[in-house]
Amino acid sequence: MNPNLLKQLAIVVKQGSISRASEHLYVTQPTLTRSIKQLEAKVGAPLLTRSRYGVEPTEIGARLARIGERILAESDHGDEVIRQWHSGYHQEFVIGIDPLWEFAAVEEMTSALLQESRYVFHLRTASAATQIQLLQAGELDFLISHAHLSVSQGRLNRDILFRDRTGVFAGRKSKLVSTHTQIDANQLAEHNWMIAGASAGFLDTQENLTAPLPARMALTGSIHSVLHLLNTTDLLVRLPARLTLMTGQVSPEQLLEVDGQPGPRRDLALWSRIDREERPEMVKVRHIISELLRQLDRDKPTYGLSL
Structure with missing residues (x-):
């Protein structure tokens, strides 16, 4: 199947209009209509239906449009990788970070990462539940998150580096x-x-x-x-x-002083996949992140917490 047809379908569905999609793609409406009909001929069923608000996807149209969106995203990422390569950057690293860690320490983290001039870094913020799945699927290189997660950890490495409760x-x-x-x-x-x-x-x-x-x-x-x-x-x-x-x-x-036992620990760990640990560039970036967490653990106050 021609991936360009799926990309065009995704844009039509996103725009909700053949005319707006054609403007976005810099093609004429008849050209875009022929592309959709070509895809419909291969499927053997309509991909779009007309409504008072424009066009909407059929069930199969919506499924194919989602594939087209992923192709678009990968294509855009490919363009960015080429720009990075021409600029002399060797590799991109995607690092998941805890939302509270982002707020508390993103300045120090950004400063530490930018000292390494050979790589590009993409910091991604979301819940631990979401990001641990991305790490397991290979969509993250590292994750800074809670040390104690109720997830399958067979393929993951965990280094506890920052104390908290x-x-x-x-x-x-x-x-x-x-x-x-x-x-x-x-x-x-x-x-x-x-x-x-x-x-x-x-x-x-x-x-x-x-x-x-x-x-x-x-x-x-x-x-x-x-x-x-x-x-x-x-x-x-x-x-x-x-x-x-x-x-x-x-x-x-x-911060209230509550009678009884102190709150449960919420230490932070650096998570990564075991099968990627031996690559030299991974070792280098792991060292940068690990040293940052250790330094912040040493230098930041404990605010009277029992750590």
Whole structure:
């Protein structure tokens, strides 16, 4: 099958219009229509249907358009690789990073990576649950994320390099802020909670945090909204305490001293695939990232946490 036909179909579906797609592709409408009919002849069924809003894909049209989108993405990536090669860069590395780590340490990480002039780096932020799958599938070269993940780790290497544990934070408007005595679980249960990064493995189960009351808000993905809410509401949330305080967006007074055992550990690890570890360029980049995490672990304050 001609991949160009699939790429054209993907653009038609994305634009929702033959005319807009033809403008995007710099071809005439009759030319693009012939391409779609050629693809329909091979399939033996319509790929598009007309609606009052333009064109929409049929079931088989949508499936083929998704393939076309992947071809487009790979084609764009190929163009970028060529530009990198002409600029003298030897290789691109894709590094997954935890959203809170990005907020707390992206400046230091960027500085460390840019000292290596031979490579191009693509930093990708998402939940640990999502990125560990990408690492296993070979779509990431490295992942900086929680050290303790409930995933199959047979083909993965894990180096724990940055110490942390969870703590309970109160929004600036909470009456618990600046409390200088230990707070027991009954007091915590009287307040409104939010859950941050639940699908990423940030937290204990909700029952362990807020019983008998359910959390009023749950956020996954970006950490920016969580930090904003900590500055504008009275909500409570459990987060990796050291990283949260490293962002500079939350004050140490908002970290509550809770009676009982300290929060569970949330150390950070550098994850990689075992089958790629021996390549010299992988060894070099692994060393850069590992040294950065170790240095930050040594240099950054522990904020009184038992680490």
